Amino acid sequence: MTKVWDGFIRGFHWLLVVGIAVLYFSGEEGWLDLHFVVGYLLLALMITRVIWGVIGSDTAKLSSLFHHPKHIFAALKSKSSHTGHNPAGSLMVLAFFVLVFVQLVSGLMTTDDILMEGPLVAYISYELAEIAGDIHRLNIDILLVAIAIHIVAIMMYRVKGINLVKPLLTGKNDIDTAAPRMKKGWIAYAIFLLLVVVVLYIWGQEPLNALI
Ligand code: HEM
Ligand code: HEM
Structure with a gap:
């Protein structure tokens, strides 16, 4: 067994899944304080x-x-396990990073034209905010397609006899390879916590007060 995913990567993945699910439903339902x-x-x-x-x-x-x-x-043709993301999986990861950032940044520039506007709307023209809103509503569909492909790909690896989900839960895979260099996940969680405090302090006070 080789340790392949540190504690932060594992936590990051499942927090991302929960976060996107909550954002999707709150966006569709118009629960925008929670959404923000x-x-x-x-x-x-x-x-x-x-x-x-x-x-x-x-x-x-x-x-x-x-x-x-x-x-x-x-x-794509290989039948063996890989330490970390294999080159095909890496492409998927990069696509996710781009799609999620596009969704986030367009959201910061989107308004519902009634009560709520993203914190960057005040700095851009009305036309640009409209375009950002269109991107926000279109990109979510692309993101959903990417998620579907991602899950099908994971299932296909399972059929080939490679369980990718277990390492993302336990951190370890079943093969003995040269161990990659690991860093302590708590360092990343500390950075995350610091950023949460900063972002909520700058932008989050109004929606947070409305929620609690
Ligand atoms: C909202 C849905 C999802 C998103 C946005 C998402 C996104 C991602 C991202 C960005 C990574 C790369 C992790 C990193 O290096 O930081 C990843 C990896 C992975 N995801 Fe997901 N994921 C989603 C749902 C799922 C689900 C439901 C499963 C389980 C069935 C899953 C299984 C995996 C696995 C096994 C890997 C590691 C792949 C590898 O070994 O290269 N994902 N995912
Ligand atoms: C990955 C992160 C995000 C996801 C997945 C997401 C998803 C969604 C979805 C599905 C909708 C409903 C679109 C529709 O009516 O068809 C929506 C609407 C909205 N989102 Fe997001 N969103 C994200 C981030 C953000 C952020 C960071 C902000 C601003 C701080 C934001 C602001 C808005 C606003 C203002 C609306 C209402 C737009 C309207 O009334 O048409 N979003 N979002």
Whole structure:
């Protein structure tokens, strides 16, 4: 057994899943105070993930996500396990990072034209806010398609005999390979907590007060 995912990557993934589910339903239902607060938490989480992509464990590194197309195709055909994201999975991860950031940043510039407006709306023109709103409503559908592909891909690996979910829960995979360099996950959680406090202090007070 080799430790492949540190505590933060594992927590990050499942917090991301819960966060996106809450944001999807609160957006659709128009529960915008909840939507804004969870949006800010997710923003802090994603910024932490990027920072961890620079200073974190080997398998968290953003630099390990870029591969030659040749290796991506080879990974799709391969039947063996890989330490960290394989080159095909890395492409999916990069796509998620872009899609989630587009959703977050467009949300910050979106208004419901009634009561709520993202904190960046005040700094941009009405036309730009309209475009951001269109992107926010369109990009969510692309994100949902990406999530569906992601889950089908994970299931296909399972059929090939590779369980990717277990390592993301326990941190360890079933093969013995050279151990990647791991960093302590709590360092990332401390950065996350700090960012949560900063983002909620700057932008979150109104929706937070409305919620509690
Ligand atoms: C809202 C839905 C989801 C999103 C946005 C999402 C996003 C992601 C991201 C960004 C990563 C890369 C983690 C990192 O390096 O930071 C990842 C990896 C992974 N996800 Fe998800 N995920 C979702 C749902 C799920 C579900 C429901 C499952 C389980 C069935 C799952 C299983 C996995 C696994 C096993 C990996 C690791 C893949 C590997 O070994 O390379 N994901 N996901
Ligand atoms: C990944 C994060 C996010 C997701 C998945 C998400 C998802 C959604 C969804 C599904 C809707 C409903 C769209 C529709 O009516 O068809 C929505 C609406 C909205 N979101 Fe987000 N959102 C996110 C982040 C944010 C953030 C950070 C903000 C601002 C702080 C924000 C502000 C808004 C506003 C103002 C609306 C209402 C737009 C309208 O009335 O048409 N969102 N969001």
